[in-house]
Each structure stands twice: as structure tokens, then as C-alpha cells.
Amino acid sequence: MQRRDFLSFSGLSLAGLILPHTRLIAAEALMVPMDVAAKKILADAALTAATHAGASYCDVRVGRYLRQSLITREDKVQNVVNTESAGVGIRVIVNGAWGFAATHQTKPDAVAAATRQAVAIANANAGHRSQPVQLAPVKGVGEVAWKTPIKKNAMEVPVKEKVELLLSVNAAGLNAGANFVASRMFLINEQKYFASTDGSYIDQDVHRIWLPFTVTAIDKASGKFRTRDGLSAPMGLGYEYLDADPAGKFALPGGVVGYGRSYDVMEDVVAATKQARAKLTAPSVKPGKYDLVLDPSNLFLTIHENVGHPLELDRVLGYEANYAGTSFATLDKREAGFRWGSEIVNFTADKTEPGSLGAVGYDDEGVKTKRWDLVKDGVLVNYQATRDEVHILGESESHGCSYADSWSSVQFQRMANVSLAPGKNKLSVADMVKNVENGIYIHGRGSYSIDQQRYNAQFGGQLFYEIKNGQITRQIEDVAYQIRTPEFWNACVAICDESDYRLGGSFFDGKGQPSQVSAVSHGSSTTRFNGVNVINTARSLG
Incomplete structure (x- = not known):
């Protein structure tokens, strides 16, 4: 048509x-x-x-x-x-x-x-x-x-x-x-x-x-092509999200624009086209150890997969083993004060954050929603649990994270909005980049893989920029970072302050048998990780 x-x-x-x-x-x-x-x-x-x-x-x-x-x-x-x-x-x-x-x-x-x-x-x-x-x-x-x-x-x-x-x-x-x-x-x-x-x-x-898009640029001489997806996040908002309010933009190093509670899709699609075409001639990454600067548009998926999912109590207890695996974050680790990350790492679960996909007043068991700690000062302190599970944690009040995707589906434990708290000290993205000697700045969600216990994983992205001696030097390609969950979060050395805080999210997160779909957001500010292993994902370096 x-x-x-x-x-x-x-x-x-x-x-x-x-x-x-x-x-x-x-x-x-x-x-x-x-x-x-x-x-x-x-x-x-x-x-x-x-x-x-x-x-x-x-x-x-x-x-x-x-x-x-x-x-x-x-x-x-x-x-x-x-x-x-x-x-x-x-x-x-x-x-x-x-x-x-x-x-x-x-x-x-x-x-x-x-x-x-x-x-x-x-x-x-x-x-x-x-x-x-x-x-x-x-x-x-x-x-x-x-x-x-x-x-x-x-x-x-x-x-x-x-x-x-x-x-x-x-x-x-x-x-x-x-x-x-x-x-x-x-x-x-x-x-x-x-x-x-x-x-x-x-x-x-x-x-x-949610308004996603994909642009494709082709080098007709070689037949080589590259894509770039939109950098917007799905949101728990109305159509006003697409009003392109300048106050919702984040001007970032390297000329990339980040988006918060407002999305300028026309601006993003033009930038995506230029960046997809630049990918055609961008050099392929050299594998090795790098300091990573991860934009919230990339980090949200890592949070989702290796913090949100392994801290769902039903996974920990083995209820999801047949469909989506279990969790390395067993109950004995909480009792032992397991160090999840460095001392600046704080994760909360939150069903109340305005604009988030998971925000509701009450969950599907009639429990008033709230915010609670999962990891505090780098130490595992809690999980996500519903009315019939929370007694296992020695608690008497449900966390309010029960959800069903339909009237015809039985409600069960689903991930709350799990977010990384911003840094407490004033730190801009530009200041963070200035202190990186050999690193990569990554934007956007890419392909990923992760094991059944959410311990070993690999994540890609949409845009990659080389950082040398505190300067963003050029756009590069074919980047994926390999991690083990606790090693990765213990390598977290800096988090930008709340002025850079943004939400990413998953609009179609699957779980359960029969499978159900939920929507969930994950917030963070731009975050730095030192000494992370990076591999080259290109089938050919030519």
C-alpha cells in the first residue's frame, strides 16, 4: 500500500x-x-x-x-x-x-x-x-x-x-x-x-x-551493509513522549544524542543514517582489554539479563529451570554477604518510578507497589518475591511484583524495574571520558548471549567509539564485551551523577510456561568499567 x-x-x-x-x-x-x-x-x-x-x-x-x-x-x-x-x-x-x-x-x-x-x-x-x-x-x-x-x-x-x-x-x-x-x-x-x-x-x-526503527546503509560497490537501530526507549508514557521536547535530550561526547522522557525521532533517524553509513568504513576493533564507558541505552540490557533475572526468587528456587534457567545468585550467597559489585554499585527494584514500563499503583495480587534494595554498597541484600514466596526470605510483606499479561493468564513473579543508582558525586559523561586512556564508548542495544544461570555473558551494541588518552578518536565496529557477572560489576569504577540518569527497557520480556510477556524498564547513568575483555565479532576483517 x-x-x-x-x-x-x-x-x-x-x-x-x-x-x-x-x-x-x-x-x-x-x-x-x-x-x-x-x-x-x-x-x-x-x-x-x-x-x-x-x-x-x-x-x-x-x-x-x-x-x-x-x-x-x-x-x-x-x-x-x-x-x-x-x-x-x-x-x-x-x-x-x-x-x-x-x-x-x-x-x-x-x-x-x-x-x-x-x-x-x-x-x-x-x-x-x-x-x-x-x-x-x-x-x-x-x-x-x-x-x-x-x-x-x-x-x-x-x-x-x-x-x-x-x-x-x-x-x-x-x-x-x-x-x-x-x-x-x-x-x-x-x-x-x-x-x-x-x-x-x-x-x-x-x-x-514504543517507536523503534532500523536504518540500513549499503556500499553498492562491495555489497557490504550496516544498520543502526533507534536509540529510544519504550516508556510508560502517553503520546507526549514523541513531542521532541528539547529538555528531554542529552548532548553526549562524540556527537551522539541521548534521550530521556522525550524522544525526537526525526533527529535520531537522520543521525542513525549518517552513523550507519560511517560504519561501512569504520575500522574493526582490535580484541583485548579495554575500559568501557557504557551509555544507559546499552547498559540497560546488561542490567536486565545479569541483575534483574538472576535476582527473581522463582528462578533462584528453580521454578523457571525448564524454560529460562536458574540463577547463580543462590540464597546462601545473600546469607554470606556476597559481593556483587564494587562499593559504588547499588541496585534497586522499583514498581513506582514515573515513566517506567513497570510502574503501577498495585500489582496483580493487590499489593501496593514500592521500591526496595537488591544490592547495597556492592553487597547482595535481597531478591524479588511475591505473596506466596516472600516468607522464604524471612519477610512478611510481598514485594509487589506479581503480574499477568492477560486476564486468561495466571499471575506470577515478574521482574520489577531494576536500576543502577546514579553516582553520588558530580560527574558528567565528558569528565568520565577525559579520564579514560584506552577504552570504548558504547551506545544502544545489540545482540547478546548469556548462560542459563546468568553468570557468563556477551553483549554487543549499536555504536562504538574508540577512546584514546581521554579523547574520542573515531567510530569503530564489530565490538562485543565478554563478562562474568560479579567480575563485571566489581570492575565498575565510576558512575555519572543523576543529571545523566535515563531509562532503557524491554517491551516484550518473555517468561513462564505457557509463556507470558511483560514490559520492564532499567535506569542508569553512564557507567565506566575497567579492564573488560572485548572480542571482534566480524566474520571477516576485510
């Missing part, structure tokens, strides 16, 4: 991959919220049925999950999909065992029937449990509401306007010298209503947005 053809049919939706009980809808329907009173009726039907059937606990989630994706390449619209998935999920405890059932029928009788099915499943499970479920107490909060603090609902922005933006991004890249440009936009709105026998009725409206 050509640009002019699409813009004359702005309401058009094209079919994509549709999950069970998900339907295609018109874009206008994305703006119509569910009625709170109707949701409470459904919740009460479940709570009443569970109590009458002998459940000692019940929680119910009435959900409406809206997703919009727009896919473009050069001057063509490849796909636009608007989907809605709505239904009710019920979880109960009977005789010390869990039971769960769900229904897409949003009528009280159907919800009550699904609740009785959940009770029957719990009764069947009770005969096979090794020990009863032990829930950390939660005080009911009555009727409350929480909403992502957005300024402009992206679902309300006409499809025509969003497609026009993406096609303009592609045109800007092509005009700047790219051979190919592909851009996409993903929008999510989770309308979630939680109720439980603890006495909570919690209505939440959660919004997320």
Missing part, C-alpha cells in the same frame, strides 16, 4: 497474529473504557461463588487489554492492527492449594461457573501439594484507582497521524542517505480491575508506548 493510498483510508485495520479470545476492532473502539460498576458486579460474583464453595482466599481480575501496532517500511504501510482481549481470571486457595480458571464471557453466571471450576482445580491440586500455600498478609484498600500519568492518550491519536509520522521518519532517513528504513509503533493499554477476599477493589489504567 502506497503512502497516498493509506492516508485516504485512515480507518483501515489489517489482520495480524491474533491470540485466543482476542478480536480485531476499529481504532475508535480503543478509546472506550470499561464501566467500573460492571466490573465490580463481575468481581463480586466470583468472590461470592468462591466463598460459598469453600475457598479460603480468592482474587479476581477483570481485564481489557488493548494493543495497537503500526508497521511501515520506506513509503509503504505493511500492517496496522488494533486488538482487544477481554475477560475474567479467578484464582483461589482451597485446602492450601492454588486453583485458577478464566472465562471470556463477561456475565455474572459465567464468572461464577469459572470460579467453581477454579475451586475444583484447587481441590484436585490439594492432593498433590507438598506444603500449603503461605500468603503474606495484605490489608484490603477498599475501592481505589490508579492511572499512568499520561498527558496525551496515544490510543486517541488518529491512526492517520501516527502513520504519517512513521512514513515521515522513513522519508527523513532515505533523504539523509539510507538505502532502507523500517519504522514501527507499539501501543498498549491495560485496563485492569482487581478484587480479592482481602477487601480490595482496585481499578487501574496502564499505558505504554
Whole structure:
């Protein structure tokens, strides 16, 4: 479909991959919220049925999950999909065992029937449990509401306007010298209503947005090509994220621009095109030991993989072993005061940070969200745990990190926003670079690999700049750094202050069987690591 053809049919939706009980809808329907009173009726039907059937606990989630994706390449619209998935999920405890059932029928009788099915499943499970479920107490909060603090609902922005933006991004890249440009936009709105026998009725409206792109530059004489992806982060914000507020920019050494709570995609695509073309002639890195200066757009993924995941308690306990591995960070290490990193390394888990992907008022167990320490002054102090796990840590209060990606999925422990605290002393990126004699400055997420215990890993990036005697000398290519998690974080020697703090994140983080997807952010300031092993990833040095 050509640009002019699409813009004359702005309401058009094209079919994509549709999950069970998900339907295609018109874009206008994305703006119509569910009625709170109707949701409470459904919740009460479940709570009443569970109590009458002998459940000692019940929680119910009435959900409406809206997703919009727009896919473009050069001057063509490849796909636009608007989907809605709505239904009710019920979880109960009977005789010390869990039971769960769900229904897409949003009528009280159907919800009550699904609740009785959940009770029957719990009764069947009770005969096979090794020990009863032990829930950390939660005080009911009555009727409350929480909403992502957005300024402009992206679902309300006409499809025509969003497609026009993406096609303009592609045109800007092509005009700047790219051979190919592909851009996409993903929008999510989770309308979630939680109720439980603890006495909570919690209505939440959660919004997320992401605009990734890829530019490709080709040397036609040799057939060699290079790409550069956008440097934006997915965010828990509204469409205002794309308003290109100058206050959201970070001018960085080497002429690279970093982005915080605002994203200038037109500026980034032009820079990406020039940098992708520069990659065609950039020299290949010489393998060896380097001091690394890692921008938050690169470091977030390393934090995600070798801090966030290994400190999920269910992984530590082996619950995820079959699907995604376990963790080297076993419980005995916390008891022994395991040194995770140098004394300046502090990691927190946080479900409250504004603008982050994981920010909500309450988790999917009705627990008020909070921030807590994982690594303090370089020492492992805690994990991430839910209501039925936290007693294993000797704690009596859930961390509030339970999540389900759908009303039809059972909630379980998911990663909170795990972030590296900024340095306490004033330090700019320019000042950090000035003190590096032989190093590499890395931006953007690249390919990576990591072992099942999150101990050994390798990470690439989008942009690499050589640092010699405190000066950024040239753009280089084919860089990946190899690490062992504790050695890497113990090699952390400097962190820029809070003025450089930015969020990165994963919009589609998979976990569990059946697999579920969540979104999570990771914040940091630019960080320096000394003596890290760098390899050359080129298939050929020619």
C-alpha cells in the first residue's frame, strides 16, 4: 500500500497474529473504557461463588487489554492492527492449594461457573501439594484507582497521524542517505480491575508506548551493509513522549544524542543514517582489554539479563529451570554477604518510578507497589518475591511484583524495574571520558548471549567509539564485551551523577510456561568499567 493510498483510508485495520479470545476492532473502539460498576458486579460474583464453595482466599481480575501496532517500511504501510482481549481470571486457595480458571464471557453466571471450576482445580491440586500455600498478609484498600500519568492518550491519536509520522521518519532517513528504513509503533493499554477476599477493589489504567526503527546503509560497490537501530526507549508514557521536547535530550561526547522522557525521532533517524553509513568504513576493533564507558541505552540490557533475572526468587528456587534457567545468585550467597559489585554499585527494584514500563499503583495480587534494595554498597541484600514466596526470605510483606499479561493468564513473579543508582558525586559523561586512556564508548542495544544461570555473558551494541588518552578518536565496529557477572560489576569504577540518569527497557520480556510477556524498564547513568575483555565479532576483517 502506497503512502497516498493509506492516508485516504485512515480507518483501515489489517489482520495480524491474533491470540485466543482476542478480536480485531476499529481504532475508535480503543478509546472506550470499561464501566467500573460492571466490573465490580463481575468481581463480586466470583468472590461470592468462591466463598460459598469453600475457598479460603480468592482474587479476581477483570481485564481489557488493548494493543495497537503500526508497521511501515520506506513509503509503504505493511500492517496496522488494533486488538482487544477481554475477560475474567479467578484464582483461589482451597485446602492450601492454588486453583485458577478464566472465562471470556463477561456475565455474572459465567464468572461464577469459572470460579467453581477454579475451586475444583484447587481441590484436585490439594492432593498433590507438598506444603500449603503461605500468603503474606495484605490489608484490603477498599475501592481505589490508579492511572499512568499520561498527558496525551496515544490510543486517541488518529491512526492517520501516527502513520504519517512513521512514513515521515522513513522519508527523513532515505533523504539523509539510507538505502532502507523500517519504522514501527507499539501501543498498549491495560485496563485492569482487581478484587480479592482481602477487601480490595482496585481499578487501574496502564499505558505504554514504543517507536523503534532500523536504518540500513549499503556500499553498492562491495555489497557490504550496516544498520543502526533507534536509540529510544519504550516508556510508560502517553503520546507526549514523541513531542521532541528539547529538555528531554542529552548532548553526549562524540556527537551522539541521548534521550530521556522525550524522544525526537526525526533527529535520531537522520543521525542513525549518517552513523550507519560511517560504519561501512569504520575500522574493526582490535580484541583485548579495554575500559568501557557504557551509555544507559546499552547498559540497560546488561542490567536486565545479569541483575534483574538472576535476582527473581522463582528462578533462584528453580521454578523457571525448564524454560529460562536458574540463577547463580543462590540464597546462601545473600546469607554470606556476597559481593556483587564494587562499593559504588547499588541496585534497586522499583514498581513506582514515573515513566517506567513497570510502574503501577498495585500489582496483580493487590499489593501496593514500592521500591526496595537488591544490592547495597556492592553487597547482595535481597531478591524479588511475591505473596506466596516472600516468607522464604524471612519477610512478611510481598514485594509487589506479581503480574499477568492477560486476564486468561495466571499471575506470577515478574521482574520489577531494576536500576543502577546514579553516582553520588558530580560527574558528567565528558569528565568520565577525559579520564579514560584506552577504552570504548558504547551506545544502544545489540545482540547478546548469556548462560542459563546468568553468570557468563556477551553483549554487543549499536555504536562504538574508540577512546584514546581521554579523547574520542573515531567510530569503530564489530565490538562485543565478554563478562562474568560479579567480575563485571566489581570492575565498575565510576558512575555519572543523576543529571545523566535515563531509562532503557524491554517491551516484550518473555517468561513462564505457557509463556507470558511483560514490559520492564532499567535506569542508569553512564557507567565506566575497567579492564573488560572485548572480542571482534566480524566474520571477516576485510
